[in-house]
Amino acid sequence: MNTNIGISKEHRQEVSDILAKLLADEFVLYTKTLKAHWNLEGHDFHTKHLFFEEHYNDIKRFTDSVAERIRKVGHYAPGTLKEFLELTHLSEKYKGDNTSHDYTATLLDDHDTIIKYIRENISKVEDDLKDAGTADFLTGIMMEHEEMAWMLRATIAK
Template structure:
């Protein structure tokens, strides 16, 4: 059945394409956060193990909401690792040490990168594609990532 929500097919497709990239970024960040949770070592192991668990839980909810947003505008969400790796602008983790400072710095950089991407989309979704719902949705995602980044950044203060 055709999706009739007041947004042209062309604009819905353009928004879905950008949301698919965001979904890929969120999924790669989720995996990198799981990696930190599983592989953290050091005197602060337990504290950071639990901290990363909280963060990947938040990312799991974000992933689901982005996929559902894609579906709500009438498109299918990508759902393969191959598609995520081709769509993401993030890189996979390549670590020599499994210390908390290294994991936190890397995850913080990814959150900040995602924040910049989301911020750039807020106006274009509203003004170029006439999709205020997705613009509002992406604003909420940006705010969530800002808070998650703050928590990560706070661990780096001496």
């Protein structure tokens, strides 16, 4: 069925492309947060294990929301690991130890990358592509990542 929501077909495609990259970033971050949850070792294991569990559950919710937003603008969401790895701004590689500090620092960098990507696209989506709904959606997701980044940053502050 044709999507007729007051946004041109071309603009909806560009919005979908922006969202697809965000979806890939969210999925890679979700996977990396799961890895931290599963493989963490150290004196703070229990606390950080629960902390990472809370984070991956939040990111799972973001992932679903982004995919659904792509559908709302009339496109299909990418859904394979290959597609996600081709679209993501993040690296799936992890070079740290299994410590809370190393995992936290890596995940913080990823959240910051996502925040910057979203921030760079909010005005474009609203002003150039005429999609205030997606711009508002992106603002909400960005604020969620900002809070999570703050929590991660506060955890490793000296």
